[in-house]
Amino acid sequence: xxxxxxxxxxxKMLAIAPAQEVVKFVPLLVVAALAGGRENRGLxxxxxxxxxxxxxxxxxxxxxxxxxxxxxxxxxxxxxxxHHSVPRDRIRTVDVTAKLLHRxxxxxxxxxxxxxxxxxxxDELVLDAVSSVEAERLRVALLDRTAAPRPASGTAALPADAxxxxxxxxxxxxxxxxxxxxxxxxxxxxxxxxAWLRFAPLTVLAVASVGALLGGVWxxxxxxxxxxxxxxxxxxxxxxxxxxPVVAAVGSVAAFLLVAGVLGALARYAEAWWGFRLSRQxxxxxxxxxxxxxxxxxxxEERRLRGVEVEEPLLLRAGRGARLNALATGSGSxxxxxxxxxxxxxxxxxxAAAVLATAGTAAPPGQRLRLRRHPRAALRRRMIRxxxxxxxxxxxxxxxxxxxxxxxxxxxxxxxxxxLAVLLGLDRYxxxxxxxxxxxxxxxxxxxxxxxxxxxxxxxxxxxxSRSVFQRAAGLATATAVTAAGAGGYQxxxxxxxxxxxxxxxxxx
Amino acid sequence: xxxxxxxxxxxxxxxxxxxxxxxxxxxxAAGWLVALVVAAGAVLAMPDRPGGWPLALGGLAVLAAAHTxxxxxxxxxxxxxxxxxxxxxxxxxxxTQEWRVAPMSRIQTVDxxxxxxxxxxxxxxxxxxxxxxxxxxxxxGLDARLAGELVERLTATTQATPGDAT
Numbered sequence: 235x236x237x238x239x240x241x242x243x244x245x246k247m248l249a250i251a252p253a254q255e256v257v258k259f260v261p262l263l264v265v266a267a268l269a270g271g272r273e274n275r276g277l278x279x280x281x282x283x284x285x286x287x288x289x290x291x292x293x294x295x296x297x298x299x300x301x302x303x304x305x306x307x308x309x310x311x312x313x314x315x316x317h318h319s320v321p322r323d324r325i326r327t328v329d330v331t332a333k334l335l336h337r338x339x340x341x342x343x344x345x346x347x348x349x350x351x352x353x354x355x356x357d358e359l360v361l362d363a364v365s366s367v368e369a370e371r372l373r374v375a376l377l378d379r380t381a382a383p384r385p386a387s388g389t390a391a392l393p394a395d396a397x398x399x400x401x402x403x404x405x406x407x408x409x410x411x412x413x414x415x416x417x418x419x420x421x422x423x424x425x426x427x428x429a430w431l432r433f434a435p436l437t438v439l440a441v442a443s444v445g446a447l448l449g450g451v452w453x454x455x456x457x458x459x460x461x462x463x464x465x466x467x468x469x470x471x472x473x474x475x476x477x478x479p480v481v482a483a484v485g486s487v488a489a490f491l492l493v494a495g496v497l498g499a500l501a502r503y504a505e506a507w508w509g510f511r512l513s514r515q516x517x518x519x520x521x522x523x524x525x526x527x528x529x530x531x532x533x534x535e536e537r538r539l540r541g542v543e544v545e546e547p548l549l550l551r552a553g554r555g556a557r558l559n560a561l562a563t564g565s566g567s568x569x570x571x572x573x574x575x576x577x578x579x580x581x582x583x584x585x586a587a588a589v590l591a592t593a594g595t596a597a598p599p600g601q602r603l604r605l606r607r608h609p610r611a612a613l614r615r616r617m618i619r620x621x622x623x624x625x626x627x628x629x630x631x632x633x634x635x636x637x638x639x640x641x642x643x644x645x646x647x648x649x650x651x652x653x654l655a656v657l658l659g660l661d662r663y664x665x666x667x668x669x670x671x672x673x674x675x676x677x678x679x680x681x682x683x684x685x686x687x688x689x690x691x692x693x694x695x696x697x698x699x700s701r702s703v704f705q706r707a708a709g710l711a712t713a714t715a716v717t718a719a720g721a722g723g724y725q726x727x728x729x730x731x732x733x734x735x736x737x738x739x740x741x742x743x
Numbered sequence: 744x745x746x747x748x749x750x751x752x753x754x755x756x757x758x759x760x761x762x763x764x765x766x767x768x769x770x771x772a773a774g775w776l777v778a779l780v781v782a783a784g785a786v787l788a789m790p791d792r793p794g795g796w797p798l799a800l801g802g803l804a805v806l807a808a809a810h811t812x813x814x815x816x817x818x819x820x821x822x823x824x825x826x827x828x829x830x831x832x833x834x835x836x837x838x839t840q841e842w843r844v845a846p847m848s849r850i851q852t853v854d855x856x857x858x859x860x861x862x863x864x865x866x867x868x869x870x871x872x873x874x875x876x877x878x879x880x881x882x883x884g885l886d887a888r889l890a891g892e893l894v895e896r897l898t899a900t901t902q903a904t905p906g907d908a909t
Binding site: 563698 | 836842849
């Protein structure tokens with residue numbers, strides 16, 4: 235450590251960074267190798283590798299960071315000097331990711347987020363990489379609100395903060411036990427149960443991604459000039475399929491894809507959620523740690539938590555499972571806000587209640603909370619929205635068939651969409667509901683992905699009520715609770731105007 | 744719905760400045776003029792003009808005239824705002840009407856903006872932001888002096904009210 239507190243990244247990066255750079259520049263290296271004449275090809279390749287390794291070493295040499303009582307600073311670059319500086323009281327998230335190579339060396343990539351977006355890019359500092367011990371030390375120190383001076387914030391709705399000491403607590407800089415797989419200490423709120431693996435195949439995306447992967451591999455092989463049908467096993471399979479009737483052939487291909495998809499989904503679930511643990515740390519953060527090959531650790535300040543969101547995609551809902559996401563200011567949505575893997579609904583409700591209870595809201599909403607239905611006019615709107623596109627598709631295809639641009643069967647097949655659309659409309663209406671409890675606003679909507687938002691009432695910072703021409707005719711309105719967390723606003727869709735006024739009146743200020 | 748005890752959405756009390764009608768008219772006319780000149784130029788530059796181009800251009804001109812004539816007066820009737828001791832309200836919208844409220848205690852910044860055209864008409868736009876990503880409240884076409892007073896008042900009130908729920 236230099237006297238003014240500037241630190242370098244971990245020296246082991248001298249080994250990893252060049253390896254990473256070489257991988258990143260493989261296409262460039264290939265071009266370099268092809269461009270050089272036959273006689274000096276080796277020389278060109280050597281020079282290119284040397285340059286790439288040099289870049290990695292330079293990056294290590296020029297990158298320094300330091301933590302002062304007020305700010306976190308990062309300097310990097312030789313030709314283009316960069317100096318990032320973030321006030322510590324603006325730091326919202328400190329995440330650690332460790333890919334396989336990093337883990338082999340006991341390192342982790344630290345991401346320090348402020349939750350603000352500037353010109354479309356997230357404002358964050360990335361330390362690639364520091365040792366696991368250093369990562370944990372920084373995580374604890376940067377999120378320790380008792381150490382960092384911070385402007386007074388009275389009505390933050392969450393538990394009273396410890397008085398700001400204004401001084402950096404030296405204890406925060408003591409080394410802490412190594413960052414173990416499974417997470418550090420703290421109170422455990424949830425951990426992975428392998429029985430939840432049954433939800434993996436119910437995540438459609440995972441199944442579809444295997445199909446995409448197979449397609450991608452096929453295309454790569456074709457581009458590389460490999461005739462896939464030449465491979466013995468595939469040749470045999472194709473021959474076997476040719477000998478079957480069409481139905482059996484299609485059926486067995488579908489079965490194969492399904493099995494491959496399910497296996498892929500299982501593998502993805504296991505990779506992403508291996509060793510999952512959700513815990514409450516003594517410093518007032520929720521810590522999610524998970525991952526088999528790439529180890530991730532995501533910290534979330536409870537002070538910033540405004541609510542949770544329960545997501546039930548159709549298949550997962552059919553299997554009585556759900557996902558749970560945190561709605562926190564400055565953590566956006568997506569991967570970072572996941573509090574649980576796809577898990578049983580009962581577990582999701584239990585963890586949601588536990589998380590909300592720690593956020594200082596006394597009465598967590600019960601599991602079987604009855605929601606207020608929306609008026610019948612909302613059903614009509616749901617039906618029109620669901621059925622109209624299906625009817626339009628049928629009519630369009632029928633017109634095309636009449637004009638002899640298409641055969642008639644697509645139009646006939648498309649009529650099957652209409653009853654499905656009716657079911658969709660019905661389900662969308664059935665799921666529509668909201669409820670205002672003493673502490674929370676609960677909003678539910680959606681069918682293909684049913685979404686239940688439980689938002690702390692103190693986290694609502696404004697309202698919008700919008701009425702389209704059609705809504706005005708039907709006496710309906712859409713009330714949007716505006717919040718600093720998550721998507722920024724959550725809609726109570728198609729309630730009647732009086733209900734909207736009630737919601738607004740109950741949550742003003 | 745206006746019975747006792749039943750909450751209703753409060754219609755914001757004030758309209759914007761009457762001069763905003765003139766401002767919107769000039770702005771719309773200028774915008775349409777540019778569009779018409781560009782369209783006419785593009786058509787005349789074509790070596791073989793598609794049939795019916797005078798009709799298309801004429802239609803565009805009629806649309807422009809109708810919009811410029813109707814929009815400002817309509818907008819003046821629809822756009823409303825109010826700032827009470829505990830919240831700022833706005834209402835706007837053509838086909839979809841939107842009513843917004845930002846409680847005083849949640850307001851983060853209050854800005855004014857005056858474009859060159861607004862300065863000619865002595866107008867200003869006031870923007871009130873909260874911590875949400877869902878976007879700020881705009882009050883367009885306020886009298887400039889009134890806007891200055893409003894900003895001063897809002898700034899004083901929000902400073903006196905702690906917290907912003909971020």
